[in-house]
Amino acid sequence: MKPIETVDKCTTCSTCVAYCPVTRATRAFKGPKLTGPSSERFRLFDETGGGEISEIEALDYCSNCKNCDIACPSGVKISTLNMLARADWCRKHKPPLRDWVLAHGRALGKLARRFPNWMVRLGSTNALSRLLLDKFGVDRRAPMPVFAERSFSEWMEAHNAGLSPTERRNLTKKAVFFPGCFVNDYDPQTGQDLVFLLEKAGYEVIVPDFQCCGVPLVANGFFDEAKAAAEANLAALVPHVASGDVPVLTVCPSCQLMLKQEYGEFFPDAPGLSAVVPHVQDACEFLIGLLESGELELDLREDATKLIYHAPCHLRAQGTGKPGLELLRMAEAHVEDARAGCCGISGSYGFKKEKYDVAATVGAELFQAVKDS
Ligand code: SF4
Ligand code: SF4
Numbered sequence: 001m002k003p004i005e006t007v008d009k010c011t012t013c014s015t016c017v018a019y020c021p022v023t024r025a026t027r028a029f030k031g032p033k034l035t036g037p038s039s040e041r042f043r044l045f046d047e048t049g050g051g052e053i054s055e056i057e058a059l060d061y062c063s064n065c066k067n068c069d070i071a072c073p074s075g076v077k078i079s080t081l082n083m084l085a086r087a088d089w090c091r092k093h094k095p096p097l098r099d100w101v102l103a104h105g106r107a108l109g110k111l112a113r114r115f116p117n118w119m120v121r122l123g124s125t126n127a128l129s130r131l132l133l134d135k136f137g138v139d140r141r142a143p144m145p146v147f148a149e150r151s152f153s154e155w156m157e158a159h160n161a162g163l164s165p166t167e168r169r170n171l172t173k174k175a176v177f178f179p180g181c182f183v184n185d186y187d188p189q190t191g192q193d194l195v196f197l198l199e200k201a202g203y204e205v206i207v208p209d210f211q212c213c214g215v216p217l218v219a220n221g222f223f224d225e226a227k228a229a230a231e232a233n234l235a236a237l238v239p240h241v242a243s244g245d246v247p248v249l250t251v252c253p254s255c256q257l258m259l260k261q262e263y264g265e266f267f268p269d270a271p272g273l274s275a276v277v278p279h280v281q282d283a284c285e286f287l288i289g290l291l292e293s294g295e296l297e298l299d300l301r302e303d304a305t306k307l308i309y310h311a312p313c314h315l316r317a318q319g320t321g322k323p324g325l326e327l328l329r330m331a332e333a334h335v336e337d338a339r340a341g342c343c344g345i346s347g348s349y350g351f352k353k354e355k356y357d358v359a360a361t362v363g364a365e366l367f368q369a370v371k372d373s
Pocket of ligand 2: 019020021022023031032061062063064065066067068069078079082
């Protein structure tokens, strides 16, 4: 069912309002029921093309966390309606440069790797540049993620080139890994760890020529660019899944949500969608399957380190449980489930100057749980 067709399923019960963390944090946001299905009815009747949303500021407060969708008993695609309405508005009103920068992490990563890493780290964390960034609209209190010296894709290329003929012969099965921008540009180690485990289980890991999944592009109003990225990603994945039972693994819940669910909601006519979507799987879920089937064995070690696990909203929105937590427990880690709702950051949302306080209020319960642990 198309998101727009879910509008009339709304019974105005207000459950979504009770579950929206941003509504609880600020009165500037009118809440999911009003900005979603209720406003959509007016937008549908607007004969000028449904685009002139007078209250974009209120709509803009939606962080696309999807807690409303999780809670709605009628299956209304509230957050998707919000993002589609924002996309319409942004086609007519260009988003600010700050939002362009926040939406294009990979381009920034490529640029950052042209300079020595120490220079990039210093440039993104020292007081003067934080002050300048603050003037630019990136709140100086928001901790900046640091670009990795070498991207995951670069590491992967070198890793594949270094495999011996015997090692290659042992990789008899295939798995596709979609790393996404975060692993590629900020956290390659997580991708490297996954490759290590998959190869240990006899999988050849294929990393397609990928683009950003599109989540930050949609959230910041670059919808048409997100569509082009989705089409490019699907085109890159189709040849790999066409050859049979090949999983497309992700470690980022937002990439996974986008590939598995939101491509179909935002870009239902994208070529390759039906071929790729059934193959998309959480990497932790896949690893659990390998452990259960005996294809992978872990060398378990006694480790008294206590961990706290936070289930991101974009994972909970998929209704697939908490495979990361389950995997840690299978590895006999001492891990506690934070059960503390939304972190507030929602990708680039919490970095924005006008949203930082809202994000900090939303995430307060989680921050406290982490401190207590
Ligand atoms: S929870 Fe669903 S049905 Fe209830 S008000 Fe929100 S959108 Fe409408
Ligand atoms: S996506 Fe999140 S912030 Fe947006 S309306 Fe739904 S619950 Fe609220």
